Amino acid sequence: MRYQLDGLDCAACAAKLEQELRRVKGLEQAVINFAAGSLEAPPEMLAAAREVIARVEPGVRLLEPTGDAVAGEGTREEGEREGEEDGRNLYLIVIAALLLVPGLIFNEWLHRTPYSWAEYGILLTAYLLVGWPVIRAAGRNLIRGRFFDETFLMTIATTGAIAIHQLPEAVGVMLFYAVGEYFQGRAVNRSRRSIAALLDIRPQYANLKLNGETKQVRPEEVAVGQTIVIKPGEKVPLDGEVLEGVSFVDTAALTGESVPRKVEKGEGILAGMVNGQGLLTVKVTRPFAESSVARILDLVEHAAARKAPTEQFITAFSRYYTPAVVLGALALALIPPLVLPGATFATWIYRALVLLVISCPCALVVSIPLGYFGGIGAASRQGVLVKGASFLDALSALHTVVFDKTGTLTRGVFRVSQVVPYNGFSQEELLATAAAAEVYSNHPIAQSIREAYGGEIAPDQVQDYQEIPGHGIQAVVGGRRVLAGNDRLLHREDIPHEICNVAGTGVHVVIDGVFAGYIVIADEVKPDARAAIAGLRELGVKQVVLLTGDEEAVARRVAADLGLDTYFAELLPEDKVARVEALQAALPDRRRQKLAFVGDGINDAPVITRADIGVAMGGLGSDAAIEAADVVLMEDAPSRLATAVRIARHTGLIVRQNVVLALSIKAFFLVLGAFGVATIWEAVFADVGVALAAIFNATRTLRYKDPHW
Known part of the structure; x- marks a missing residue:
């Protein structure tokens, strides 16, 4: 269950809180998503989680599950609270700055007069106005045995500055730290609100039609089979089938596609779409919890909790980095005065304080998860659901992409192009028998x-229906045993036949052990498929492969048409898994290079799970494939995979920029501070400036738009 955390504004605090939660039995799998401000934990452990939160982070509140509130309501309330808190913090910052100015100007003059108490009165007041929350948090952490965090660094650095009579610099550290926290909080909150707005596709009500009357109810209250009315301009609240009406619906929230789609009687419609000008009467086919919009919300909100390797490295890095810096600062303060002639403790303590100020890892700890969160949000806005930051990293390292054929690269809309009877059967008899045998199949x-x-097919004339995976079906039609499937089915059943391969997809029909003929089915390549292959080639994907259960002649034709590197045909589901494993083993650099499989059918679920990155076609794909996938393309357009790769690489570039920016600037100023070139003022400007630059750079990922669309 997912819960909202109110007041969680510190990435380092979030990491520590998650660590403490996982020490409690039953909360070992608890996940805190700092970018989304949420906690995932079992409902039965809610009381234990609240107890840990109250002990570790008393200012953080655990709210009700996010899914139970009306969409947007929690965001508005949280926004109001954030606005009040931002206003209060800004008020304190302004007062502290106004006190610092005269304290800084008259500092030396006051210090040399009997009125030196005024210096302390003015500057310590400013210091406490902006520094008291930091000092209080540091004291609370010390009591709990947590020494090495940013509040500890700030408190030690500023109290040391006061001790050596550098009051303006002590106030400056706290003031600029408060300014940095203020802008950092605003940047994080703005990103959270952007994601919340992006996901604000959850319909708030449904017009339920009962006994000739219509009333507004919550979407969760509508059962499968009931009828709802969707008025012009309303969001579609549940997945269903149109019973009456014709309209155009805006699918942008689900697929990223800006062109409205026409729907009419008999066609499906998905929750989250927006109705155009027509009035639609819809029969509900899925409960709200299983609807398209609910799945999108769940996938995106869970996604940022899956950390990328870079995030995991930074979390571990900051855990060791801060203690190392504190010990280094202590050594810098104590050793040089003892071994260098003429060195004074005041000089080297000051340099050690500079080291402490510049060492805060905030820029990395906050900006990196924020960057990945923005990348996931940008992808979802363009119709691509990425289920975790780790999969964004993997997408940027694609070497091989493997496609299923039917419904992925081809339309999956088949048409009978030829009926060829054998052994005395007529075309009409062959087609009628095959249609009756396939009466229970959902295959295209x-x-x-x-x-x-x-014609009409009476279900009672068909008995003993059975699907044979990878081969076809068998059934008893009108008392006759019928087989319908591919050439492998004929060989499996030892049926004598004169033709094995046909030009297209062939369905061979056997009646009472006699080969009755075959039916040729034509399937068209999606126009978007060529753009998909071209986009992947442009991005440097080295190998594009086709795997299909269809016949060899069909696979060869599709592969040649699209310019694929190779193909494998007539594969059973387990054969596809084996082929993908072989392709993975053949990657030149298995550790860094990744393989993606793109499919849409229920039989693709095993191989989607086995691939490094499993990609499902979300528009027409099966639920099993979507659940198994790491990436879901909400529009049935394979070229969206190239969009996902571009977003992943853009996100990775920004994350690397932030890592290099933060570490290089901090290293530079650490060296300057150690040699006495940089003062605390410069250290504060560098620390706060780097953090803000990294955070604002990270928010660029959320605004990314694929130039190819």
Whole structure:
């Protein structure tokens, strides 16, 4: 269950809180998502989680599950609280700055007069106005045995400055630290609100039609099979089938596609779409918890909790980095005065304080998860759901992409192009028997055969229906045993036949052990498929492969048409897994290079799970494939995979920029401070400036838009 955390404004605090929660039995898998301000924990451990939060971070509140509130309501309330808190903090910063100015100007003059108490009165007041929250947090952490955090560094640095009579610099450290925290908080909150607005596609009500009357109810209260009315301009609240009406719907929230889509009687419609000008009457086909919009919200909100390797490294790095810096500062303060002639403790303590100020790892700890969170948000806005930051990293390192054929690279809309009877059977008998045998199948090929037949099929004339995975089906139709499937089915059943390969997808039909003929099914390549392959080639993907259960002739034709590197045909689900494993083993650098598999059918779920990055087509794909996938393309356009790769690389570039920026500038000023060139003022400007630059740079990921769309 996911809960909202109110008041969690410190990335380092979030990491420590998560660490403490995981020490409690039953909360070992607890995950804190700082970018989203949420906690994932079992409902039965809620009381234990609250106890840990109260002990570790008393200022943080655990709110009710985010899914139970009306969309936007929690965001508005949280925004109001954040506005009040920002106003109060800004007020204190302004007062402290106004006190610092005269204290700084008259500092030396007051110090040499009997009125030196005024110096302390003015500057210590300014110091406490902006520094008291830091001092209080440091004291609270010391009591709990937590010494090495940013509040500890700030408190030690500023109290040391006061001790050596550098009051303006002590106030400056706290003031600029407060300014940095203020802007950092605003940047994080703005990113959270941007994601919340991006995900504000959750419908707040449904117009339920009962006994000729319509009333507004919560979408969760509508059952499968009930009828709802969707008025012009309203969000579609649940997945369903249109019973009456014709309209155009805006699918941008789900697919990123800006062109409205026409829906009419008999067609499906998904929750989260926005109705245009027509009035629609819809039969609900899924409960709200399983609707498209609910799945999108769940996938995106969970995504940032899955940390990328870079995030994990920075979290571990900051855990060791801060103690190392504190020990280094202590050594810098004590050793040189003892071994260098003429060195004074005041000089080297001051340099040690500079070292402490510049050492805060805030720029890395906050900006990196914020960058990944923004990348996930940008992808979802363009119709690509990435289920975790780790998969963004993997997408940027694609070497091989493996595609399924039907429904992925091809339309999956089959048409019967030829009916070829054998052994005395007529075309009409062959087609009618095949249509009856396929009456219970949902496969596109079966649907195309039934559509070509066009007549009524009485279900009671079909018995003993059975699907044979990777081969076809068998059934008893009107007392006759019928087989319908591919050439492998004929060989499996030892059926004598004169033709094995046909030009297209062939469905061979056997009636009472006699080969009755075959039906040729034509499937068209998606126009978008060529753009998908071209986009991947442009991005440097080295190998594009086709895996299909279809016949070799069909696979060869599609591979040649799209310019694929290679193909493997007539594969069972387990064969696809074996092929993907072989392709993974053949990668030149298995550690750094990744393989993605793109599919849409239920039979693709095993291989989607086995690939480094499993990609599902979310528009028409099966639930099993979507659940198994790491990336979901909400529009049935394979070229969106190239969009996802571009976003992943853009995000990775920004994350690397922040790492290099923060570490290089901090290293530079650490050296300057150690040699006495940099003062505390410069250290504060460098620390706060780097943190703000990294945070604002990270928010660029959220605004990314694929130039190819």
